[in-house]
Amino acid sequence: MPRKVIIDPVSRIEGHAKITIFLDDANQVTDARFHVTEFRGFEAFCVGRPFYEMPGLSARVCGICPVSHLMASAKAGDGLLAVKIPPAAEKLRRLMNLGQIIQSHALSFFHLSGPDLFLGWDSPPEQRNVFGLIAADQPLARAGIRLRQFGQDIIAALGGKKIHPAWAVPGGVRDGLSPENRADLRQRLPEARATAQEGIRRFKKFLDTQKGEVEVFGNFPSLFMGLVTPDGGWEHYDGLLRFVDAAGQTVADRIPADNYADYIGEAVEHDSYLKSPYFKPLGYPQGVYRVGPLARLNISQRMGRPLADSELSEFRHRGGSTVTSSFLYHYARLIEILAATEFIADLLDDPDMESKHLRAEARVNRLESVGVSEAPRGTLFHHYIVDEHGLMKKLNLLIATGQNALAMNRTVTQIAQHFIKGAQIPEPMLNRVEAGIRAFDPCLSCSTHAVGQMPLRIQLVRPDGTVLDERTRN
Amino acid sequence: MSGRGIDLLVVGYGNTLRRDDGVGPHIADTVASWNIPGLEALAMHQLTPELAPRFAAVARVIFVDAALHTPQVELRPVSPGPATQALGHACSPSWLLGLTQALYGSCPEAWLLTVPVVDLGFGEELSLPARDAMQSALACLRDFVEDGGG
Numbered sequence: 001m002p003r004k005v006i007i008d009p010v011s012r013i014e015g016h017a018k019i020t021i022f023l024d025d026a027n028q029v030t031d032a033r034f035h036v037t038e039f040r041g042f043e044a045f046c047v048g049r050p051f052y053e054m055p056g057l058s059a060r061v062c063g064i065c066p067v068s069h070l071m072a073s074a075k076a077g078d079g080l081l082a083v084k085i086p087p088a089a090e091k092l093r094r095l096m097n098l099g100q101i102i103q104s105h106a107l108s109f110f111h112l113s114g115p116d117l118f119l120g121w122d123s124p125p126e127q128r129n130v131f132g133l134i135a136a137d138q139p140l141a142r143a144g145i146r147l148r149q150f151g152q153d154i155i156a157a158l159g160g161k162k163i164h165p166a167w168a169v170p171g172g173v174r175d176g177l178s179p180e181n182r183a184d185l186r187q188r189l190p191e192a193r194a195t196a197q198e199g200i201r202r203f204k205k206f207l208d209t210q211k212g213e214v215e216v217f218g219n220f221p222s223l224f225m226g227l228v229t230p231d232g233g234w235e236h237y238d239g240l241l242r243f244v245d246a247a248g249q250t251v252a253d254r255i256p257a258d259n260y261a262d263y264i265g266e267a268v269e270h271d272s273y274l275k276s277p278y279f280k281p282l283g284y285p286q287g288v289y290r291v292g293p294l295a296r297l298n299i300s301q302r303m304g305r306p307l308a309d310s311e312l313s314e315f316r317h318r319g320g321s322t323v324t325s326s327f328l329y330h331y332a333r334l335i336e337i338l339a340a341t342e343f344i345a346d347l348l349d350d351p352d353m354e355s356k357h358l359r360a361e362a363r364v365n366r367l368e369s370v371g372v373s374e375a376p377r378g379t380l381f382h383h384y385i386v387d388e389h390g391l392m393k394k395l396n397l398l399i400a401t402g403q404n405a406l407a408m409n410r411t412v413t414q415i416a417q418h419f420i421k422g423a424q425i426p427e428p429m430l431n432r433v434e435a436g437i438r439a440f441d442p443c444l445s446c447s448t449h450a451v452g453q454m455p456l457r458i459q460l461v462r463p464d465g466t467v468l469d470e471r472t473r474n
Numbered sequence: 475m476s477g478r479g480i481d482l483l484v485v486g487y488g489n490t491l492r493r494d495d496g497v498g499p500h501i502a503d504t505v506a507s508w509n510i511p512g513l514e515a516l517a518m519h520q521l522t523p524e525l526a527p528r529f530a531a532v533a534r535v536i537f538v539d540a541a542l543h544t545p546q547v548e549l550r551p552v553s554p555g556p557a558t559q560a561l562g563h564a565c566s567p568s569w570l571l572g573l574t575q576a577l578y579g580s581c582p583e584a585w586l587l588t589v590p591v592v593d594l595g596f597g598e599e600l601s602l603p604a605r606d607a608m609q610s611a612l613a614c615l616r617d618f619v620e621d622g623g624g
Contacts, residue, residue, distance in 0.1 A: 060491070111523065130523070134576045142527075142577050149524035 005420070007430055019433060021416045029420050032412040034405070034437060043395050051080055051364070051390045056166045058382065058397070065443055067100035067155055068375030068400075070168040071237065072382040077170025079258075079369025080386060081362040088355035089172035092158060094237045095347045096167070097373065098340040099154025101236060102192065104376035105293070105333040106151060108441040109199060110144025113330060116435050117206055128431070140202070143195040147337070150185075150192045154344070157181035172359030179354075186348045193307075193341040200311060200334045207318065207331065214319075216418040217436050218326025218411030221246035223279050223289035224298040225403070226379050227372065234300040234308075234339060236374040243279060243289065244299045248322040252281075257372035260381055264398065269405075276405045277398060288406040291378025292440065293332035298322050303335070305342035311335045326411050329439045333376075364390045375400045377443055401442040411436045481512040483528065483582070484615065486538035487521055494591030494604040498538040501589070501611055510619060521565040523573055530578040534585075536618070537567040538611065540604070541588040547610045549618070552584045587611055 005021040022031045046057055055073040059066035071093060078085055085093075109117075115128040119136055127135070134141040158177060159167035167174050207214070223246075227239040241255035243263070252263055267276040267284045279287030289295075303309045312335060319328050347353065364386060371382045378400030385394040415436040419429045486502030488495040499517035506515040514532075516525075521537075529535055537552065554575045555568035565573070567586050574581040589611045593601040600608065 130573070131576055134573075138577065145523055145577070146527055149527060152522075152524055 005416075005430075007433060019412055019437070021412070021420060021433070023420075027421070029413070029416040032409070032416045032433075034408045034412050043397060046395055047392050049392050051077055051384055051386050051392060052170055054382070054384065054392070054395075055168055055170070059166070061397075065100065065104055065375050065377070067096055067159075068373065068380050069382070071097055071373040072371040072375075072380045074168035074170055074173075074371065075238075075257075075373060076369045076371030076382040076384045078360075079371060080364050080366050080384065080390065081170050081360070082365035083171055083360035083362045085172045085360050086355070086357045088176070088352040089358045089360075090237075091347055091350055091352050092173050092176060092358070093168055095177070095344065096155055096158045097237050098344050098347075099151045099158075101151070101340050101374075101376050102337050103148045103151025103155070104441075105337050106144055106148035108376075108438075109330060109333055110141070110147070112441070113435070113438050114141075114144065116431065116438070117203070117330065121432055121435065125431070140198070143191075143198065147192055147195040150188055153188075154185060157185065169359070171361060174358070176356065176358060177353050182348055182353060185344070189341055189345055189348070193338065196334060196337040196341060197307075200331070200338065203331055203334055204314075204318075210327070213432075214325045214327045216414055217432075217439060218407065218414060219324055220410055220414065221324055222407055222410075223251065223282075223287070224295035224322070225279075225289045225291055226296045226299050227374050228300055229304070232301040233304045234296060234302065234336075236296075236340075238373070241372070241379070242299045244322065246322055246324050248298070252279075257370040257381065260370060260372070260383075260398070264403075266398070266402075275402050277403045278406065285406055288410065289403065290326070290407045291400050291403045292329060292376075293336050294323060294326065294329045295378065296374065297332045297335065303339045305339055307342055308335055308339035311338060326407065326436065326439045329441065333441070364388065375443075377401055377441055378403055399443075401440070404440050404442065408437055408440055408442065411439070479512060480514045480532050482514075482534045482536070482619065483532045484513070484515040484536045484538060485518060485521070485525065486515065487518040488540050489519060490598060491596065493593045493595050493597045493599060494601055495540050495594050496598070497540045497589050497591055497600060497604050497608050497611075500600065501538050501587075501608055501615070504608075504612055505615060513619060521567065521570050523565060523570070525565075525570055526574040526577050529570070529574040529582050530580070532582050535571075535582045536585045536587055536615065538587045538589065538615075540591040540594075542591060542594070544588055544590040547587065547589055547607055547614055549585050549587045549614055552586045554581050587614065 004023065007019040020033045021029055024030045042061060046054065049057060054077065055070045058069040058073045061069055111130055114133050115130065119128055119132050123132065130141065158175065223243050225241065225243045227235040228242045229235045229239050241257070241260065242250060243252040245251050255263060263280055264277050265280045265284065267278060269276055278284045279289050281287070297312060297315060303312050315323065315331055315335060319325060367388070368385045373380055380400055381398035383396040384392060387393055412433055415433050419432050484502055484505045486498035488498040490496035490499050502515040502517035505513070552567045552571060554571035555566065556572060567584065571581045571584055589607045591601070591604045591607065593604070
């Protein structure tokens, strides 16, 4: 009789999710599903609000990546005003977005996934947390926290606070970077860069022992999508959309944000509040694509800065010219942190940092606009339709984590099929399934635009409802 | 951004869009305006692990938070929590102190100042009871600072 294993909630991710693993009569994994159990309705309750409120409103979708929503929302607002923002404003927005990438990636690598990577998949669960990491390697743990602090302090230096800064607005930004904060960030940059490089060094050493995991942690062909610069380089704030296949061939390129809906469809699943975007020309679910650090490195010809480009070259040497293993999201994340430190150095030395011209003023000149930027987890779209007074009539938020939904399902299935054998479910195997999800660093509050918590348990349940096994997390 | 020369750190935290939950940040902002040498105040949405390096550099910390079903302003010591818990959605004062202890080998002397509140609905204004309690909390903090604290 078919049975199922349920992991609920998934630990050490942002938000709440459960995983259901289906077993056949021979206790072999037949399928696995990643469900998101939060519901919010953001796209509904923003209708009627003035568009200029949207950056502040949408930033409150999430406490981990509010900056990402600020950027995409402000850019959508720029489009409604039909303005090109001052160069200094764009550079300041880029600076904040790079700070966001650093702080979010540092959280993901050092806090959320670090216990698995540095303590081992099979280490005791009670030690597989940040305190276990500290006990094993205090200097690394400290460095990871200070790296995240650096990213957060960039955000606070510009926006006045680290979480939900009301700073990027349609037309530009509210404030510049003070000379004191600029000097402080410049002085702290070498440490941030050194931590990124040490993280890369450690991960490469760890990677040499994980060939099995690399093969089965979401290693499958898919498309990859993200923003690139006009000359095909790594981009995090602007640019054009590009889709690349698993062989590295470009299948769609130079797509303006406004045309995203020509290429991306959204399917609704019955068992999750997470929508499943897909590449329209291939249909659903064949059009599965991945976004985020792995995708950004796969679609880019180069990072655009020497240290990061050197690491990108080794990344491709180790993982292939187009890297398909989701396990290597961790590696890509670290390379992006390194790139961010290099780009930040250039921005801090840019004379435009002293400019006082930070906003373009206009009234509503267009009734529809799409703002797109790269959140740490992947490409983020804010699509707004307003009336002639600038009040929201309709909005669609296409979230990075949602775009990885199909890939996360496939990853969970692959890992479960490889590691779970029989009716006894050892905890380290469950952790590997969760770790597969964590590789994507999903932000589930954003992706369901959600609030709320549910008290949840892990259950192995027969179709007739008999509970075979139960584990409690949280 | 550094903690140099700071002896006492006041950390007021809470959601300023949930009415009385914002009393902690409001108190921190007021304390910051006192401009007392050696005293720094942070208004935060929530406690985060990145406070640990700040805590390692100061001698004393006071956490300020809203509390339902509490009859009056209360200041009580907080000890570092056990070094076994995973990072959840938000850090508690004891967890954060435990993290500081684990990372740096010591942690500051700490207290939690709880401020009685009644309304956690959506909005930015404090209720009248919360505003009254805020004044009591500020008086408590003022006394703490003037008496040398601890």
